[in-house]
Amino acid sequence: MSDCGTYAVSVIAFIGSVFSPWYRWSGRKAPENHVCINVATYGPGGRFTMTDRGRAALRTSRDVFEVGPSRLHWRGGQLQIDIDEVSSLPLVSRVRGRITVTPSALTTVELPLTSAGTHVWRPFAPTARIEVDLGRRGEWSGHGYFDANFGTRALEQDFSYWTWGRFPLRDGSVCLYDAARRDGSTLAAAIRFDARGNAVPCAAPPKTPLPRTIWALRRETRCDAGHAPRQVKAMLDAPFYSRSAVETVLDGERTVGVHEALDLDRFRGPWLMPMLAVRVPRRAGWAFRE
Numbered sequence: 067m068s069d070c071g072t073y074a075v076s077v078i079a080f081i082g083s084v085f086s087p088w089y090r091w092s093g094r095k096a097p098e099n100h101v102c103i104n105v106a107t108y109g110p111g112g113r114f115t116m117t118d119r120g121r122a123a124l125r126t127s128r129d130v131f132e133v134g135p136s137r138l139h140w141r142g143g144q145l146q147i148d149i150d151e152v153s154s155l156p157l158v159s160r161v162r163g164r165i166t167v168t169p170s171a172l173t174t175v176e177l178p179l180t181s182a183g184t185h186v187w188r189p190f191a192p193t194a195r196i197e198v199d200l201g202r203r204g205e206w207s208g209h210g211y212f213d214a215n216f217g218t219r220a221l222e223q224d225f226s227y228w229t230w231g232r233f234p235l236r237d238g239s240v241c242l243y244d245a246a247r248r249d250g251s252t253l254a255a256a257i258r259f260d261a262r263g264n265a266v267p268c269a270a271p272p273k274t275p276l277p278r279t280i281w282a283l284r285r286e287t288r289c290d291a292g293h294a295p296r297q298v299k300a301m302l303d304a305p306f307y308s309r310s311a312v313e314t315v316l317d318g319e320r321t322v323g324v325h326e327a328l329d330l331d332r333f334r335g336p337w338l339m340p341m342l343a344v345r346v347p348r349r350a351g352w353a354f355r356e
Contacts, residue, residue, distance in 0.1 A: 067311060067324065068198075068208040073109035074301060074311065074324070075165060075198055077147055079131050079138055080104065084221055085307075086118040087339035088348045094220060098124055099350075103136040105149050105161055106309075108301045111203050113153035113161050116346045123352035134352050144168050145191075145212060149200070154345045163200035167212055170194060170238075171263030179245060179253055180224050185217040192232060192259040193239045209234050213241075222334040224248055231287055233316060233323030237261060240316055242270065242288050256288065271316060276325075281305045285327040290315040298322055305341070306332040 067074045082097025083089050089100035101124045104116040123134040131138040135150035145167040153159050169191030179185040189211070196210040211232050228245035238260040245253040256270035274295055276285040280303050289295045299311035301324075312325040332338065 067210070067322070068109075068204075068206040070206070070208075071299065071311070071322070073107070073198070073204045073206050073208070074299065075108065075196075075200075075204075076104075076106045076301070076309065076324075077138075077149070077165065078102075078104040079133065081124070083116075083118050083346075084217075085333075085342070086116075086346050086348075087342045088118045088346070090339060096121070101133045103133045103138075103149070103151065105136075105151055106302060107161065107200060107203050108299065109204060113157060113159060113203065114302070114345070115151035115153045115161050117151065117154075118346055118348045119352060120350035122350075125354065134349075154347065161200065161203060163198070163203065165199075166197040167191070167210060168195045168197075169212065169263075170261045173259065173263040173265055175257070175265045177243070177255060177257075179243070180247060181251075184219045184224055185215065185221070187213065187215055187243065189213040189241055189257070189259070189265075191263075192241055193234070193261055193263075211239065221328075222330040225328075225330050227284075227327075227329055227331070228253075229286055229325070229327045231312065231314075231323055231325040233314065233321040235316070235319055235321060239323075240268070244273065244286075244288075268317075274314075276312065279303050279308045279327075281308075283308050283327060283329055283332075285325075287312055287314055287325055288316065290318065297325075305338060306330070 080102045083100045083102040099121045106114045125132040129140040139146045147165040151161045170193045177187045191212040226246045231242045240258045243255040258268045271288045271290045274289040293315040295314040297310045302309040308327045313322045
C-alpha cells in the first residue's frame, strides 16, 4: 500500500494456480503446467492480470522465479518483480514495470494450517518497504510484505472459510489468520513481528464483523474491544473472495492493513468456473528468447 493510501498492488506467483478454472478442470495433476504471475493494481487506472500459462513458461533457480514475460528476482537483499502482463476483460491493456520489495528482515517462521501439514503458511518478510514504478499505472512507495502458502491438497478440501490480515505497527507488523477447517476444527493465529523479523504469538483481540461485500460475502477481522473495524479502500470483490484495506485497532494501536476473506464453499461450486474463465485466460505455449 502507498504511504498516501491512494494506491495498492498485489502480486501472486503461482505454481499450481489455485484459483484458475483451467487448473481445476485439468484435475490438478500437473501444477507446473498451470503457472501464473497475477498482478492487481488499485487506485486510478487499476488493472487485474491473471494469465494461466503452461509448463513451457516456467523457469526457476535459486534466486529467480520466471513465468513467461514476468519474473521475481532476489538481488542484494531486495526482491525485484519485473512485470509485463496484459490485463483481463473488460479493461484489456498492457501492465508493465517494476516493483522492488526491501524487507526489514527475513523470518524463519512456518505455520502449519492443518494438523496433517497439508497447507503451510510462510511469512518470509511481514515488514517491508516497496517501490513501485508501473509507468502510467502509478509510481509510488509504501509499506508491504512478502509471504507464501504451500499445499498438497486443494484449499476447498481442507477449509470452508478463512480470513487473513497483515497490519503495520510502529515497531513491525502483526498477521492474523483465522480459518474454519472441514474437520470441524478452527485456526486462530495472531503473530506479532518486530522490525528484525522476530516473531511472538500474541493474544488475538475479539473477532469483529465487517460489512458484507457487494457479493454478500461474509467478512470479519480482529479488533480491540470497544472499537469497530472499517473498510477504507475496496480492492478486489469476487463472489468467493474479497481483498480490501481495513482500519482496525490492535493492542491500542490504530492501523490500516490488507485484509482478505475467502469462502471456499462458494469457490467449490461448479457454477463459478465459467465466470472465472472470462477473467483468467489460458495461454499454454511460450518460448523464451534467450
